[in-house]
Amino acid sequence: MSLDCVIVNNASSVMEHCANSTIAVVSPGPSFRYSSDFDESCADIGLLLKSTSQADVRCFSSSKKYAILINHFRPSRDFKFPGRYLDGCSRSCQYSYLVDNPWFVYSKEEDGLFCLPCVLFATKENLNQFVTEKSNHWTKKSSRFSSHNSKHYHKLSMTQAEALNTTHAAPQKAIDNQLKNIRTEEIAKNRTIIKHIASAIHLCGKQCIALRGHRDDKTSDLSSNQGNFMAILNYSIHGNTVLAAHFNQASKNAIYSSKTIQNEIIEIIGDNRDRILGEIKEAKYYSILCDEVTDVSNKEQVSIVLRFVDNTKSIREEFLDFISTDRVTGEILACNIKSTLVKYGLELENCRGQGYDGASNMSARHGVQGILSKENNKALYVHCNSHILNLCIVQACSLRSIRNMNGTVTESSFFFKNSPKRQSFLELVIDKQTKSKKVKDLCRTRWVYRHEAYECFFELFKYLHDVMLAIVSCDDTYGDMNWDSKTIVTANGLLKSYNNFNFIYSFITTMNCMSDIKPLSIKLQYRTNDVVYAYSKIKDVIEELKLIRANEELLHLWYEQAKSQAGSIGAEP
Ligand SMILES: [Zn+2]
Numbered sequence: 059m060s061l062d063c064v065i066v067n068n069a070s071s072v073m074e075h076c077a078n079s080t081i082a083v084v085s086p087g088p089s090f091r092y093s094s095d096f097d098e099s100c101a102d103i104g105l106l107l108k109s110t111s112q113a114d115v116r117c118f119s120s121s122k123k124y125a126i127l128i129n130h131f132r133p134s135r136d137f138k139f140p141g142r143y144l145d146g147c148s149r150s151c152q153y154s155y156l157v158d159n160p161w162f163v164y165s166k167e168e169d170g171l172f173c174l175p176c177v178l179f180a181t182k183e184n185l186n187q188f189v190t191e192k193s194n195h196w197t198k199k200s201s202r203f204s205s206h207n208s209k210h211y212h213k214l215s216m217t218q219a220e221a222l223n224t225t226h227a228a229p230q231k232a233i234d235n236q237l238k239n240i241r242t243e244e245i246a247k248n249r250t251i252i253k254h255i256a257s258a259i260h261l262c263g264k265q266c267i268a269l270r271g272h273r274d275d276k277t278s279d280l281s282s283n284q285g286n287f288m289a290i291l292n293y294s295i296h297g298n299t300v301l302a303a304h305f306n307q308a309s310k311n312a313i314y315s316s317k318t319i320q321n322e323i324i325e326i327i328g329d330n331r332d333r334i335l336g337e338i339k340e341a342k343y344y345s346i347l348c349d350e351v352t353d354v355s356n357k358e359q360v361s362i363v364l365r366f367v368d369n370t371k372s373i374r375e376e377f378l379d380f381i382s383t384d385r386v387t388g389e390i391l392a393c394n395i396k397s398t399l400v401k402y403g404l405e406l407e408n409c410r411g412q413g414y415d416g417a418s419n420m421s422a423r424h425g426v427q428g429i430l431s432k433e434n435n436k437a438l439y440v441h442c443n444s445h446i447l448n449l450c451i452v453q454a455c456s457l458r459s460i461r462n463m464n465g466t467v468t469e470s471s472f473f474f475k476n477s478p479k480r481q482s483f484l485e486l487v488i489d490k491q492t493k494s495k496k497v498k499d500l501c502r503t504r505w506v507y508r509h510e511a512y513e514c515f516f517e518l519f520k521y522l523h524d525v526m527l528a529i530v531s532c533d534d535t536y537g538d539m540n541w542d543s544k545t546i547v548t549a550n551g552l553l554k555s556y557n558n559f560n561f562i563y564s565f566i567t568t569m570n571c572m573s574d575i576k577p578l579s580i581k582l583q584y585r586t587n588d589v590v591y592a593y594s595k596i597k598d599v600i601e602e603l604k605l606i607r608a609n610e611e612l613l614h615l616w617y618e619q620a621k622s623q624a625g626s627i628g629a630e631p
Contacts, residue, residue: 101131103172104165104192112177112190123178124226127219130163130174132156140169142196149196159203161216162188170194173206175219182211251304255314256323258290263327269320291315334376335402341366344404345411346395346437347375348426350386358383360391362398365411373586378402388418388425395426406430409437415445443592444582451575455568463564466555467515470522471499473548480525480545486536487528488521497522509576512569516623519556523627526553557629563620570616574602 099105103126106115118126133139133153141150151171156162163174170192180189187193188206195202206212229235262269269287284292295302305313338344347363360381368374379402381394399406412427414420421427427439455461474481474497485495497518498511515522527533529541529549541549555561578599582592606612621631 100126101129102165102167103163103177104168115177120222124222133164145197165192168192175215176212179215179218180211247300250300254294254301258287259320259323261290262286337368338364338366341368343408343410346409347413349415358386375585386419388429392426392429406434409434412437412439413442416441444579447579459560459564460568463561466561470552471497483539484525487525494518509572512572516569519623520626523556556627559624559629559631562624566616566620575599
C-alpha cells in the first residue's frame with residue numbers, strides 16, 4: 059500500500075496558482091541569511107564570471123542564487139562610474155540605467171552591465187551581452203536595453219528570479235513547501251483512516267468474531283449484512299468526519315476495506331511476531347507448547363506457543379503460529395514444528411521443554427516428543443498436568459453410581475435447553491427464589507469445569523424436582539401447560555432419579571470433591587507457573603484428598619448434607 063502518496067491533482071493546482079501570481083521587481087526578503095557558500099566574488103557578477111562559467115552559475119543552489127540576487131553590489135546615486143572615450147567623447151555608465159532597469163547590475167571589475175536574472179537562470183545557447191559578457195557600449199543604450207528586455211529567455215529568467223525571491227521572502231508559499239504541507243496533511247489523514255480500519259480488524263480478532271458476513275464485498279444494498287468488519291467500520295463513521303469523507307468520496311479502488319486489504323493488515327499486525335522473536339532469541343532457551351484443533355472450515359490446525367524467560371526475568375508464553383496440516387501423525391507434526399522453528403530462525407538445540415497432551419502422536423516414542431527428543435535430548439517432554447488431572451478425574455468418575463448421576467444432570471440440562479416452553483416453566487416455578495435460572499450443561503472435555511454446573515444444579519435441585527412433579531402430575535397450579543407425552547415420560551424418569559438417595563449422595567460427594575480440585579486445575583494453567591510451584595500445588599491437593607478420605611467427621615457431614623438435600627424434596631435416605 060502507498061497511502062503516503064501525494065495527490066497529483068493538488069500539486070498541479072499549486073503550480074497553476076503560482077504561475078498566475080504577479081511578477082514584481084526583485085527585492086530582498088526581510089530576514090534573509092547569507093548562504094554559507096556566498097563570498098565576496100559573488101557580489102560582483104563580472105568577477106564571478108571570470109572564474110565560473112554562466113552554465114555553472116546556473117547550477118548554483120537556490121539559496122546561493124538568492125544571496126547573489128539581494129547582495130550584489132549596487133552603486134549609490136553619487137557613485138563615480140569610470141569614463142571611457144567612445145566616438146570622440148568620454149562616456150560612462152549612468153546611475154539612471156540601473157534605476158530604469160533594476161534587474162541590471164553593475165560590475166566594478168568589468169565596468170559593464172549584466173542582467174542578473176539572466177546570468178542566474180537563462181539556459182539558451184549563445185547567450186552573450188548582459189549574460190555571459192558585460193555590456194559597456196554606452197551608446198545606443200535604449201535599443202540595446204529594450205532588445206535584451208524583449209528576449210524570451212530574459213522574461214523567463216525574470217519569472218524565475220521573482221519566484222525565487224517570493225520563495226525566500228515567504229517560504230510557506232514555495233511550491234515545494236506547499237506540496238510538503240499537503241503531503242503532511244494527507245499522511246495524517248490517511249493514518250487516521252488506516253488506524254480505524256486496522257482497529258476494526260484487531261477488534262474482530264480480539265473478540266474472536268468473523269470479519270465477513272453473508273457477503274464480504276461492498277454491495278450497493280446497505281440493508282444486506284455486510285459482515286462484522288464493515289458493520290464496525292460503518293459504526294465508527296458516526297462523528298468521524300475524516301472517516302466519513304473517506305468512505306463517501308474515495309474511489310472504489312482506494313477505500314482500503316476489501317478482503318485483500320484485510321488480509322494485508324492482518325499480516326502487518328502479525329509482524330509484531332518479529333519483536334517477540336527478538337525477545338526469544340535474546341533469552342536463547344525456550345520451550346514449545348503445541349496442540350491440535352479443527353477449525354470452522356474443518357481443517358486441522360496446530361497452534362505453536364513458545365514459553366521463555368524474558369529479560370525482566372518473567373515467564374512468558376507467546377503464540378508463534380498456526381500450522382495447517384492434513385494429517386496429524388507424529389512424524390508429520392514433528393516435521394512441521396521443525397520447519398516452523400527454522401522459518402523463524404530458532405534453533406532446536408536451544409529448546410529445553412516440550413508440552414503436549416497425552417495423545418500418542420504427541421507423547422509416544424515415535425510421536426512428536428520422541429522425534430524432537432532424539433535430535434535434542436535436553437528438550438524434556440512434560441505431559442500437560444492439567445490434562446493428566448482431567449484424565450484422573452475421568453477415570454475416577456467411571457464408577458457406576460457417579461456415571462449415572464452425571465447422566466441425570468446432563469439429561470436435566472438438555473431437558474430445558476431444548477425447549478423454551480420447559481425453560482420458561484422452570485423460571486415460573488423458581489419465581490426469583492434463586493440467582494440461577496438455567497441448568498448448566500456439564501463440560502464434556504474438562505471435568506473440573508463441571509464444578510460450576512454442579513453448584514448450579516445443587517441450587518436449583520428443589521425447583522427442578524417441583525417442575526418434574528408438576529409435569530408428571532399434570533398439576534395446573536401454574537396454569538394449564540398441556541405437556542406432550544414425551545415431556546411427561548422424560549420428567550417422570552428424572553423425577554425418579556432425583557428421589558433416589560444414591561443419586562443425591564453421589565451428587566454431593568462429587569460436587570464437594572470437585573470443589574477441592576477445581577482451584578488446582580486453574581492454578582495449573584497459570585502462564586507463569588514453574589514446575590516446582592505446580593508440583594507443590596498437586597502435592598497439596600493430594601494431601602487434602604487423603605485427609606478427606608481419613609476424616610470420618612467430614613464424610614458424615616457430606617452424608618448429612620445429602621440427607622438435608624433429600625429432605626428438601628421429601629425423599630428418604
Ligand atoms: Zn536579462
